[in-house]
Structures are given as C-alpha cells and as structure tokens.
Amino acid sequence: MSSIDEPSQQPGAELPRLVTRPPGEHSRTFLLRHRHAAAPMGPAKATGGIVYATATGANVTDVDGNRYVDLAAGFGAELVGHGHPAVRRALALQSERLLHALGDVHPSDAKIALCGRLAALHPEPDAQVLVGQSGSDAVSAALKTAVLKTNKTGVIACAGAYHGLGYGPLSACGLRPSYREPFAAQLNPHVTFVAYPDALERAAAVLGEIARLLGALESDVGAILIEPVLGRGGVVVPPPGFLAELGRLAHEHGALLIADEIWTGLGRSGAWLRSVADGARPDLICLGKGLGGGLPLSALVGRRSVMAAWRRAEEVVETSTFAGAPVACATALATLDALGREKLVERSARLGAAWLEELAAALRGVERVAVRGAGLMLGIDLGAHSGAAGAAVRSLLERGYIATTGGGAREVVVLTPPLTIAEAQLEAATGAVVEAVRESVG
Numbered sequence: 001m002s003s004i005d006e007p008s009q010q011p012g013a014e015l016p017r018l019v020t021r022p023p024g025e026h027s028r029t030f031l032l033r034h035r036h037a038a039a040p041m042g043p044a045k046a047t048g049g050i051v052y053a054t055a056t057g058a059n060v061t062d063v064d065g066n067r068y069v070d071l072a073a074g075f076g077a078e079l080v081g082h083g084h085p086a087v088r089r090a091l092a093l094q095s096e097r098l099l100h101a102l103g104d105v106h107p108s109d110a111k112i113a114l115c116g117r118l119a120a121l122h123p124e125p126d127a128q129v130l131v132g133q134s135g136s137d138a139v140s141a142a143l144k145t146a147v148l149k150t151n152k153t154g155v156i157a158c159a160g161a162y163h164g165l166g167y168g169p170l171s172a173c174g175l176r177p178s179y180r181e182p183f184a185a186q187l188n189p190h191v192t193f194v195a196y197p198d199a200l201e202r203a204a205a206v207l208g209e210i211a212r213l214l215g216a217l218e219s220d221v222g223a224i225l226i227e228p229v230l231g232r233g234g235v236v237v238p239p240p241g242f243l244a245e246l247g248r249l250a251h252e253h254g255a256l257l258i259a260d261e262i263w264t265g266l267g268r269s270g271a272w273l274r275s276v277a278d279g280a281r282p283d284l285i286c287l288g289k290g291l292g293g294g295l296p297l298s299a300l301v302g303r304r305s306v307m308a309a310w311r312r313a314e315e316v317v318e319t320s321t322f323a324g325a326p327v328a329c330a331t332a333l334a335t336l337d338a339l340g341r342e343k344l345v346e347r348s349a350r351l352g353a354a355w356l357e358e359l360a361a362a363l364r365g366v367e368r369v370a371v372r373g374a375g376l377m378l379g380i381d382l383g384a385h386s387g388a389a390g391a392a393v394r395s396l397l398e399r400g401y402i403a404t405t406g407g408g409a410r411e412v413v414v415l416t417p418p419l420t421i422a423e424a425q426l427e428a429a430t431g432a433v434v435e436a437v438r439e440s441v442g
C-alpha cells in the first residue's frame with residue numbers, strides 16, 4: 001500500500017502497552033482532584049476513568065504512562081487522529097499569525113476560506129454557512145433558521161436522539177428525558193418525538209406518523225430534525241431511503257429537513273454526508289465534532305434560499321465572540337484537506353464494512369448480540385444482557401482499548417476510532433472487543 005492509502009505510517013499507530021492496571025495511581029489521584037473541583041454530573045459513582053496525558057494518531061497515553069488504542073476518538077471528534085501532522089502544522093502557522101479577529105465585522109481570511117469550503121459540501125449550489133463552537137451551537141442555529149424561514153415553531157425529533165444540551169437542542173433531546181425534565185418549563189414546548197426507525201417496517205410506521213403530524217390541520221411543524229445514524233442513542237442505522245422520504249415529506253408540507261451530521265458527517269459514517277448519500281436533500285446540515293481537527297468548531301451549512309431568512313428589516317443575528325476563531329478555522333481547513341488527500345472517507349467506508357462483518361462473524365455464536373453501524377461508526381448492542389456494555393468497556397480499558405457506551409440504557413458498546421487508525425490496530429482491537437464482549441455477557 002502507498003503511504004496515502006495507509007496512514008498507519010503516521011505516528012500513533014502502536015498497539016497498547018500497559019505499565020500498570022488502569023486506572024493507575026496517578027489517574028486515581030488526578031480524578032480525586034477533579035471530583036473535588038469540577039461540578040458533579042449525574043449520580044455519584046466510581047468512574048474508573050483514566051486521565052489523558054498525550055495523544056497522537058490512534059494512541060492515547062495516560063498520566064501513568066499506559067498507552068491505549070483509541071476506539072472512541074473523543075466521542076468521534078478525532079476524525080483524522082489525534083494531532084494529525086497537517087493539523088498541528090496549520091495550528092502552529094495560524095497561531096503565529098492571528099489568534100482572534102472581530103466576528104463578522106472584520107473576519108479573518110481563514111474563516112472566509114472555510115465558509116467557502118463548507119458551502120461546497122451542500123448538495124445545492126451556493127449554500128451559505130454559519131459557524132459556531134459546539135455541535136449544540138450548530139443545532140441551535142438550525143432551529144432558529146427554520147423558525148425564521150417558515151414562521152413555524154413546531155419541531156419533529158426522534159426518541160433516542162441527541163443534539164447537544166443548549167436550550168434549543170435540549171428541547172429536541174430524545175435520548176434521556178431526565179436531561180430535559182428539570183428545565184422543561186424553559187424549553188420549546190412544540191417538539192413532538194417519533195420513534196427512530198431501525199427496520200423497514202418501523203420506517204413505514206414512522207413515516208406514516210410524521211405524515212399525519214405534518215398534515216394535521218393545526219400543524220405548526222417547521223422542521224424535522226434528524227441524525228442520519230443515531231449516534232449517542234446507540235448507533236442505529238435507518239433503512240435505505242428513509243432519509244430521502246423524510247425530506248420529501250417535509251418539503252411537501254412546507255417544513256425544513258435538518259440533518260444533524262455532527263457525528264455522522266465528514267466521513268465518520270463512510271460518506272461525506274450520510275443524509276445526502278442516502279438520497280436526501282437536507283435544507284440545513286449541522287457539522288461539528290471532527291470538523292475542527294481537535295479544536296472546537298461547528299457549522300450550519302444551509303440552502304441559500306433558506307439562509308436568506310436571516311436578512312430582515314429588524315436586525316436578528318446569530319453570533320458569539322469566538323465563533324469562527326481563526327485557529328479553529330485553520331485546523332478545519334487542514335482537516336478537510338487531510339480527509340480528501342488521504343481518501344479517509346472512502347477508507348472509513350471500506351474498513352468499517354470489513355470490521356462490521358468481522359465483528360459480526362466473531363460474535364455470531366453469542367446469543368442476542370447485534371453488531372451494526374456505517375463506516376467507522378459501529379455499535380454492539382448488548383441490551384439483552386443487563387450491564388454488559390459497561391462491563392465490556394471497562395474490560396476493554398484494562399486490555400488497552402478506549403471505547404464508550406451508547407443507548408438510552410447505555411446498552412451499546414460504541415466504536416468510533418479515528419479514520420486513520422492502522423489496520424494492525426484495528427485487527428488487534430477486534431480480538432480485544434470480542435473477548436471483552438464474550439466475557440461481559442457471561
């Protein structure tokens with residue numbers, strides 16, 4: 001293989017090397033300090049976490065000197081690997097030159113270049129871009145754009161979906177009602193949740209339900225917000241053609257289709273944009289996570305005629321002090337270049353399909369376990385085995401592999417390595433994942 005096809009020749013292609021059982025003493029000490037100083041989140045529980053010290057490519061090293069293979073990639077964000085050389089270079093050059101500009105009053109050249117590149121990703125010509133810092137920002141901007149364009153405040157979202165925790169996206173968070181409930185009185189009350197389709201029959205029922213909601217006389221639905229593959233909800237892939245049909249329905253009823261490609265996009269799920277690959281023509285596309293190459297950056301990319309809704313006689317704006325930070329725009333440009341130059345989107349599709357097949361074959365003998373996904377975004381559903389996914393993730397850490405859980409009851413082992421992961425790392429990971437799953441289901 002040429003060096004372009006095999007990013008494993010980049011640094012960070014090593015197998016795990018543990019010098020102490022994780023979490024080691026230094027991680028435990030740091031985490032005690034973290035527990036004291038950082039706000040508590042959720043129920044009190046032992047985290048068993050490690051503390052990251054350095055990371056390169058698909059390798060992470062903790063403060064105890066353990067080296068891991070990263071199958072989580074910062075919740076999918078380290079798309080081109082930790083500290084990709086081109087990203088580091090772009091960061092260094094930009095930080096020498098300009099750290100901060102002046103929003104849209106006097107923007108940086110880096111931001112302008114990035115907007116042009118992102119606009120070209122939209123299936124319609126002449127799309128326009130609004131940048132933010134988090135995925136939550138991009139979804140908030142999309143929801144606001146939909147209201148401005150349609151004058152309708154209703155939203156259809158999915159049970160199990162996650163779009164971030166700002167007040168806009170939180171109102172459409174179907175993952176865990178407990179995330180919404182304390183704030184319910186301050187959230188958009190016009191959100192209707194429908195099931196996320198995991199099979200053809202379910203898709204027909206969901207589309208029927210959406211058609212009914214959109215067609216109702218009193219319908220105030222201006223947007224359908226959807227993850228093209230349910231990410232945090234447990235890596236659920238809708239049947240082919242579902243997203244295209246969803247878009248068709250939305251447009252028939254004067255609503256917009258918002259594709260939240262924050263996790264799936266830019267190659268993660270084996271396509272530049274999963275929704276477009278499935279035949280949909282989303283009006284608004286949200287990007288984030290891997291976009292900044294490790295720096296916080298998100299974007300809303302929208303059809304020109306829709307984004308035009310921001311042009312109003314009475315000023316309405318969507319901005320923030322650090323939106324379009326030059327350093328993040330520079331690393332995003334380097335990330336987009338690396339994705340194209342190293343053919344990482346195609347690599348994700350090819351390696352992901354082979355990995356899924358391999359894991360499914362190896363786990364075929366284990367009862368009530370399902371492997372699913374798209375590109376390098378895989379989930380192993382252990383929902384029939386209570387507590388098994390968490391146990392498998394803990395066991396993986398002890399074998400030197402970092403993974404996370406997903407799903408409403410954290411019943412799915414989620415595998416989203418960097419798209420640059422070396423084939424040897426992936427091969428070794430397969431053995432570890434299969435052993436960890438077998439052990440955890442007893």
Ligand SMILES: Cc1ncc(COP(=O)(O)O)c(C=O)c1O
Nearest residue numbers: 134135136162163164231262263
């Ligand atoms: C599909 C999707 N949308 C939005 C978000 C929110 O992104 P952020 O955490 O950057 O606000 C996430 C985060 O996991 C996500 O998976």
